[in-house]
Amino acid sequence: MASQQGEKSFLKALETERVKTSTVSRSKIDVILSECDKAFKEDLLKALGNTNYSARNIATVLKNFGYVISDSSVKRWRQINNG
Numbered sequence: 249m250a251s252q253q254g255e256k257s258f259l260k261a262l263e264t265e266r267v268k269t270s271t272v273s274r275s276k277i278d279v280i281l282s283e284c285d286k287a288f289k290e291d292l293l294k295a296l297g298n299t300n301y302s303a304r305n306i307a308t309v310l311k312n313f314g315y316v317i318s319d320s321s322v323k324r325w326r327q328i329n330n331g
Contacts, residue, residue, distance in 0.1 A: 276317050277325035280310065296326060 274282075277296070281289050295301045303322035310317045
């Protein structure tokens with residue numbers, strides 16, 4: 249049985265919220281990867297997989313290319329995608 253708070257179902261409210269925010273839940277790195285050209289994407293993925301490049305290095309270069317990104321966005325992406 250779904251939990252209720254008065255007349256509202258928690259799971260129904262949660263599903264409604266998930267649908268509303270499904271496009272904004274992507275990371276900044278995922279957004280950049282989806283918007284850039286193929287060569288840039290390949291280079292960025294190589295850099296993200298190479299621990300010789302720090303999150304700060306990657307974020308700084310992305311900023312120089314006009315992207316708004318933080319070190320922590322790079323760190324989170326690496327934690328999720330590089331295991």
